[in-house]
Structure formats: structure tokens, C-alpha cells
Amino acid sequence: MSASELVRPWRGKSPEQRVAERREQLLDAALEVFATQGFHRSRVRDVCRQAGLTERYFYESFAGKEALLIALAERIVADLLAAAAPGIALVERDLDAAVDAASGAVVRSLTDDPRRARILFVEVVGVSREIEDQRRAIIGGLAGVVRAAAAQAFGPWVLESVETELISRAVIGAAQELLVAHVRGELPLDQDDLIVNFGRVFRQAGPIVAAMAGQQDIERAGSRT
Amino acid sequence: MSASELVRPWRGKSPEQRVAERREQLLDAALEVFATQGFHRSRVRDVCRQAGLTERYFYESFAGKEALLIALAERIVADLLAAAAPGIALVERDLDAAVDAASGAVVRSLTDDPRRARILFVEVVGVSREIEDQRRAIIGGLAGVVRAAAAQAFGPWVLESVETELISRAVIGAAQELLVAHVRGELPLDQDDLIVNFGRVFRQAGPIVAAMAGQQDIERAGSRT
Incomplete structure (x- = not known):
């Protein structure tokens, strides 16, 4: 041997x-x-x-069951981001196609196995101050993903604008509310309804950010005179 | 005597x-x-x-401190609805004016005394299954207020449409996310920023519901042929 x-x-x-x-x-x-x-x-x-x-x-x-819950939530989020990535990659070429593909992928990632949505939108809520901080960090991170995608679509100025931060937050908040209501059985929503309305939420942000881009150009022109 | x-x-x-x-x-x-x-x-x-x-x-x-927390949350919501009522009353005449007035009133009701926003968006979250059910019922109720206002603006069909229920939910979710991020100090948001962006969130819903009204007319016309 x-x-x-x-x-x-x-x-x-x-x-x-x-x-x-x-x-x-x-x-x-x-x-x-x-x-x-x-x-x-x-x-x-x-x-x-x-x-x-x-x-x-x-x-x-x-270290304990709270640490396991956080690790599980992070895995669920990592999986949904991986699922959304090919859709998000379309954002520079075709914003609508990107929104549709990413919306479908995110909703399926969370609801094909409905235990995933349940963990993220019910079980992880308000367990403790520490877990709330982690949950809020996850939401902030998801808003960051939306904002980065908007920067690819509309230009890097997006990343410096507080307004686009707010819009990203609002979009994530809206999407989250649909998923929470779905997971808790509060609405007669099937997966297809969810995908359509998820896409609708994200599509709303486009024209607002585009209008801001125009506004930015006007402000820049103004500051040059 | x-x-x-x-x-x-x-x-x-x-x-x-x-x-x-x-x-x-x-x-x-x-x-x-x-x-x-x-x-x-x-x-x-x-x-x-x-x-x-x-x-x-x-x-x-x-009966205990949980019952007190629920009663407090309900009082905060009742006060914000009372504050919003004069704005909402404008909805039939002028949708934009209604959104502006109601957004300002709601944000001020919750943040002039920031303890109110803290109770509703931090302290009440995830305390127990019973309080979560109550919190979700409050959110459902607020979505119902949005929907009732949309019905006044666009017609009673709104109250029978699942789509408008989803849109109302999404709008409430977005508005809530802005308030949570504000209360937790996650964003550099002052009260004016909050009011402007709150108004923006609610204004987004108008054209979608209006487009649905058009779609409804087409479907009705289709079913008559």
C-alpha cells in the first residue's frame, strides 16, 4: 500500500x-x-x-436554528437570482423580454416548490431583531439587483440617483406583496397570474426611469449654461 | 341632596x-x-x-400586551385613513389631486410622529402567528381602500376584477416598502421625498386600471357579437 x-x-x-x-x-x-x-x-x-x-x-x-434559517433564506435567494440571470442579461437589448423572462424565472423558482416561497415570505418574517436585519438586507440586495439592471438599460447615472433606489425598493415591495398574498392564500392567484402581474410591476418602473434620464439631460444642460 | x-x-x-x-x-x-x-x-x-x-x-x-399592540396598530391605521379621506374624496373629480392629497396626508399621519410608523412597520412585524394574521388583514384592508377609490374613479367593475385586487396589493406593497426603508433608516429619505415617491407609486396604478376599463369594454362588445 x-x-x-x-x-x-x-x-x-x-x-x-x-x-x-x-x-x-x-x-x-x-x-x-x-x-x-x-x-x-x-x-x-x-x-x-x-x-x-x-x-x-x-x-x-x-450555530443554531436561526443560523440555519438565514442560510436557507440565502440559498433560496441565490437560486432565484441564478434563475433570473439569463433574463436579466437581455436587459440591454430588449427590456420587455428581460422583464418577462426574469419574472417567469423568479416566480417559478419560488413557487414550483412552494415551500421556498413559504420560507422567504412567511417563516423568515419577524423571527428576531437579527433575522429581521438579515431579511431587510436581502430585500435591499434584491432592490440593488433591480437597480443594476436599470443601470444597464438606462445608463450608469441610475446607480447614483436616490430616486432610482426608491423606485427599485417600491418595485421589490410590490413584487413581494404579491408573493406574500399568494403564499398565504389570500388571493385566488395561480402561478401564471403571478408571473403576469409580477412582470407588470417591474415594467412600471421602465418609463419612470426613462423619464428621469430625460430630466437628467435637461438638468445637465441647465448646469452648463 | x-x-x-x-x-x-x-x-x-x-x-x-x-x-x-x-x-x-x-x-x-x-x-x-x-x-x-x-x-x-x-x-x-x-x-x-x-x-x-x-x-x-x-x-x-x-387581555395582554399583544392585544394592546393590535389595538394600537388599528388606531394608527384608523387615523391614517381619516387623514387620507378628504384626499380620497377628490378621486371622482381629479385623480392626480386625490393621489397627491392622500399621499401627503398618509405620510404625514405616519411620520409627523415617527413612533407611529415604527409601530406599524417594525414592531408589529412577525410578533406571532395571530399578530401576523392581523397585520395581513390590515394590509388587505388598505388594499381594499385603494380598490374602492379606483372603483369610484373608473367604475364599479373594478370591485369584481381580480386584476385590480392584485394591482391594489402591489401598490400597497410598494408604498409599505418605502415606509419600512424610511423607518429603519435604510434610505436617505426625508418626508418630502417620501410623499413624492408615495404619490408616484399610487399614480402608476391609474393608467393600468384605465387600460383594463378599455379592455373590459372590448370584451363586453365581443361577448355581445
Whole structure:
């Protein structure tokens, strides 16, 4: 037996890979447990049982169930942004096509598996001051994505304008409200309705920002005289 | 001393009036205590001390601090609706004037005393499943006010259209997001910025609903042929 064989990873995986795999198992388990039992009624042991792992492995990756909830929310957001990216990439060429593609992708990413929307729009709300801060940071980040896309469509001045920050926030707030109402069953909305109205929300921002671009040109011309 | 003098109310007030006055004192105290200490860190005794009343008088009006929080949120919403009413009343004659007047009134009602906005957009969020249900009912009610105003402006068909329900929800979601970001100090927004952008959010809905009215006429004409 050679020296290299002696240090080869167990079952062909490095310890780091196995930690990462167990972390994924715990995130999958949390998606099921938190979405079906509700976060407040879920215990670390429920998640471990669902994952088929002992609590020792839980604390290897997470400080507690709040840290797991945040990691889960971040994964859901990362997945929806990855799903939206090809649509957003169209923004310079065709704003409407970009909005349609990204709206469809985001809504599907959150509602094809409705547990995802439930985690992000119900379970993560108001758990604690720390988690509220994280949730608000996520919303700020999503508004930032909208703003960056608007900058690609309308020009880099968008990133320096407080007004476009407000518009991005308003758009995210509107989109979020539709999803919350959908997840909570407050409205008779199917996925297609949601996609159409999601697109409508984002499309509203275009003409406002475009009008601001015109206004900007006027202000620049004014400042030169 | 006559019989009527014997049953006259203490200090000229009936017992019911005194209960109502103490309830108001407790609501005022809760506004201060919950907004400055945070709801989670506030105790019934803190509110009583602020109100200058014993706990016996607290439980005369409220089952506990959650019930007080809900009553406070409802009072804040009732006050903002009362403030918005004269603006909303203009909706049939002049939609833009109505939006401007109502936006200014709502933002001022919530931010002239910033504790009001803090209660409604921070402290009331995610406290418990019951309070979340109440909070969502408030949001649904506000969307209903927007929808009723749209019906006055565009016709009673608005009240039967799921689309206008979605638009009202989206508008409320957008407006709420601006207020939350403002209350939490996430954006460099003064009250005037807030009013302008609040108005912008509500103004967006007008042309969409107007276009739907046109679409409705086409569909009606189609169904007649």
C-alpha cells in the first residue's frame, strides 16, 4: 500500500466535501421541516431527524436554528437570482423580454416548490431583531439587483440617483406583496397570474426611469449654461 | 341632596367614559414604550408606569400586551385613513389631486410622529402567528381602500376584477416598502421625498386600471357579437 493510498479520502471524498454535503442535507431538511411545521415550532432535533444526521453534525455547520434559517433564506435567494440571470442579461437589448423572462424565472423558482416561497415570505418574517436585519438586507440586495439592471438599460447615472433606489425598493415591495398574498392564500392567484402581474410591476418602473434620464439631460444642460 | 345628584358620575364622567379615557391613556403609553424600547422588550408594567395606571386598569381594557399592540396598530391605521379621506374624496373629480392629497396626508399621519410608523412597520412585524394574521388583514384592508377609490374613479367593475385586487396589493406593497426603508433608516429619505415617491407609486396604478376599463369594454362588445 503506497503512502498516497493511506491518506486517500473516505469513500473518495475529502472531509471538507463531506461537511459540505451534510450542510446541504441539513438545508434540504430545514426546507421541509420549517415550511411544514413552521419555524417557531421546529426544533434542531426535528431537522436532524429529517436529515438523518445526529446533532453533532448540525453544530458542525450551524450555530443554531436561526443560523440555519438565514442560510436557507440565502440559498433560496441565490437560486432565484441564478434563475433570473439569463433574463436579466437581455436587459440591454430588449427590456420587455428581460422583464418577462426574469419574472417567469423568479416566480417559478419560488413557487414550483412552494415551500421556498413559504420560507422567504412567511417563516423568515419577524423571527428576531437579527433575522429581521438579515431579511431587510436581502430585500435591499434584491432592490440593488433591480437597480443594476436599470443601470444597464438606462445608463450608469441610475446607480447614483436616490430616486432610482426608491423606485427599485417600491418595485421589490410590490413584487413581494404579491408573493406574500399568494403564499398565504389570500388571493385566488395561480402561478401564471403571478408571473403576469409580477412582470407588470417591474415594467412600471421602465418609463419612470426613462423619464428621469430625460430630466437628467435637461438638468445637465441647465448646469452648463 | 337630590336623587339625581346621588347617581351623578364622579367628576362629571360616567364609568364608561372613564374606562374609555384610561384605554386611551394606555394606547398613548404603548405608543411611547413600544416604539422606544421595542415591543419584545416591553412589559405590561412598563406601559402601566408610563400611563400612570395600575395593572388592574390595564386588564380592564386589554387581555395582554399583544392585544394592546393590535389595538394600537388599528388606531394608527384608523387615523391614517381619516387623514387620507378628504384626499380620497377628490378621486371622482381629479385623480392626480386625490393621489397627491392622500399621499401627503398618509405620510404625514405616519411620520409627523415617527413612533407611529415604527409601530406599524417594525414592531408589529412577525410578533406571532395571530399578530401576523392581523397585520395581513390590515394590509388587505388598505388594499381594499385603494380598490374602492379606483372603483369610484373608473367604475364599479373594478370591485369584481381580480386584476385590480392584485394591482391594489402591489401598490400597497410598494408604498409599505418605502415606509419600512424610511423607518429603519435604510434610505436617505426625508418626508418630502417620501410623499413624492408615495404619490408616484399610487399614480402608476391609474393608467393600468384605465387600460383594463378599455379592455373590459372590448370584451363586453365581443361577448355581445
